[in-house]
Amino acid sequence: xxxxxxxxxxxxxxxxNGMMIRSEGFKDHKIIGNPISQVARYTDWNVxxxxxxxxxxxxxxxxxxxxxxxxxxxxxxxxxxxxxxxKHCNMPxxxxxxxxxxxxxxQVINKGADKVIINSIVKDNFTFVSKIANIFGSQAIVACxxxxxxxxxxxxxxxxxxxxxxxxxxxxxxxxxxxEIVIQSIERDGMAEGCDxxxxxxxxxxxxxxxxxxxxxxxxxxxxxxxxSTEADVAAANWFHFKEQSYSLAKKTIFDSGFKNIxxxx
Amino acid sequence: MSIYLLDIGISNLKSVCNTLDFLNTPYKITxxxxxxxxxxxxxxxxPGVGTFAAAMEELKKQNLVNAVKDFSKTKPLLGICLGxxxxxxxxxxxxxxxxxSILKGEVKKMxxxxxxxxxxxxxxxxxxIPYFNAVNNLDFYYIHSYSCIPxxxxxxxMKVSDGVVxxxxxxxxxxxxxxxxxxxxxGLDLIKSFLEYAKYC
Numbered sequence: 001x002x003x004x005x006x007x008x009x010x011x012x013x014x015x016x017n018g019m020m021i022r023s024e025g026f027k028d029h030k031i032i033g034n035p036i037s038q039v040a041r042y043t044d045w046n047v048x049x050x051x052x053x054x055x056x057x058x059x060x061x062x063x064x065x066x067x068x069x070x071x072x073x074x075x076x077x078x079x080x081x082x083x084x085x086x087k088h089c090n091m092p093x094x095x096x097x098x099x100x101x102x103x104x105x106x107q108v109i110n111k112g113a114d115k116v117i118i119n120s121i122v123k124d125n126f127t128f129v130s131k132i133a134n135i136f137g138s139q140a141i142v143a144c145x146x147x148x149x150x151x152x153x154x155x156x157x158x159x160x161x162x163x164x165x166x167x168x169x170x171x172x173x174x175x176x177x178x179x180e181i182v183i184q185s186i187e188r189d190g191m192a193e194g195c196d197x198x199x200x201x202x203x204x205x206x207x208x209x210x211x212x213x214x215x216x217x218x219x220x221x222x223x224x225x226x227x228x229s230t231e232a233d234v235a236a237a238n239w240f241h242f243k244e245q246s247y248s249l250a251k252k253t254i255f256d257s258g259f260k261n262i263x264x265x266x
Numbered sequence: 267m268s269i270y271l272l273d274i275g276i277s278n279l280k281s282v283c284n285t286l287d288f289l290n291t292p293y294k295i296t297x298x299x300x301x302x303x304x305x306x307x308x309x310x311x312x313p314g315v316g317t318f319a320a321a322m323e324e325l326k327k328q329n330l331v332n333a334v335k336d337f338s339k340t341k342p343l344l345g346i347c348l349g350x351x352x353x354x355x356x357x358x359x360x361x362x363x364x365x366x367s368i369l370k371g372e373v374k375k376m377x378x379x380x381x382x383x384x385x386x387x388x389x390x391x392x393x394x395i396p397y398f399n400a401v402n403n404l405d406f407y408y409i410h411s412y413s414c415i416p417x418x419x420x421x422x423x424m425k426v427s428d429g430v431v432x433x434x435x436x437x438x439x440x441x442x443x444x445x446x447x448x449x450x451x452x453g454l455d456l457i458k459s460f461l462e463y464a465k466y467c
Contacts, residue, residue: 112284115409209381210380
């Protein structure tokens with residue numbers, strides 16, 4: 001266990017067509033608000049880091065209304081959104097969703113993200129990871145790995161099964177120079193039934209890069225369980241949106257339990 | 267006179283711009299050697315994401331190597347992350363490539379069990395930094411696999427508990443391995459201290 005680096009608790013914002021959504025089972029998406037004000041709130045909450053994942057699939061944004069804190073006419077696509085969000089973000093920002101080319105990667109970094117999160121592009125194209133790593137460095141590239149109970153990796157929002165098990169897949173990513181891996185259990189998405197500790201634990205102890213668990217958090221104690229039982233850090237989306245002072249509650253619960261290796265202002 | 271931000275095309279320039287905006291500090295972005303050597307350039311910030319070789323190649327392509335070196339002789343220069351590593355002579359990341367060689371020393375891969383180091387590390391201030399008051403150790407945000415090993419240990423300003431050097435200062439030259447622009451309040455204070463130093467330099 002590495003004690004130099006503090007363990008992280010990372011809120012994740014899911015975006016569809018410019019609006020923040022709540023997701024369940026990768027299918028049921030409900031609009032829950034404006035991402036810009038949410039990012040500003042997370043900055044105020046002094047969060048460790050932020051993941052921002054765009055699952056729009058399409059290219060154009062339509063906010064549907066104009067009473068946001070920003071001029072929505074200026075935000076036409078997901079890259080403009082990175083620009084706008086990063087202005088409100090005094091912490092590290094990882095951006096993912098629809099990354100297909102090196103130009104996409106360059107845009108995301110230039111617009112103010114610190115890390116690019118890739119997923120489906122890796123399908124049969126692991127060298128894309130090495131290409132990014134060679135130019136931007138391993139630290140700038142994060143892979144989001146979605147898997148199901150059958151142990152296999154799925155691409156394209158969980159729709160397409162890939163012929164590789166999650167463990168082997170993560171190993172291969174590591175061999176190609178990935179900086180960090182976010183593993184997400186598709187069945188646990190939005191279920192708030194706790195994280196898939198067994199898989200997270202195996203992968204985090206198996207590979208040499210940082211691992212972050214995403215999906216499943218249903219209470220502040222689920223964060224603690226991941227930190228205590230595995231070497232992975234922990235991210236969550238829905239839970240942070242629906243609870244008052246959720247972030248500080250999570251941190252306080254972890255710290256008060258005796259787990260001190262986190263950022264925590266007493 | 268202005269604060270200049272060096273744009274080498276592959277850096278995370280935007281985060282540093284955002285921070286300067288946040289601090290209401292006007293700045294100019296440049297990739298032109300004549301602007302860097304002009305009297306208007308009061309201080310230079312060199313952010314960086316990427317590999318040592320890729321960054322040096324960009325600097326060479328845009329004829330910036332000598333301009334930055336000249337600048338560093340008298341004016342306040344701040345290197346962040348890769349920008350700090352570029353101040354040194356060589357890097358294990360890109361063997362055979364010479365850095366800016368503004369500071370003596372090398373950049374080596376860290377011996378930590380998990381690399382890259384991604385996250386917040388408690389950081390010790392080992393040498394006082396002008397206009398920066400820190401009583402206790404501070405948490406800063408790091409993303410790196412390589413770290414600087416200065417030949418002269420007297421220039422070290424900050425360290426992590428395992429001895430990894432994460433801050434250097436030699437007179438008007440400052441370098442931080444972590445990302446102050448991503449380190450919430452502690453980072454903002456550190457950037458402010460550089461701007462303050464530049465103001466009175």
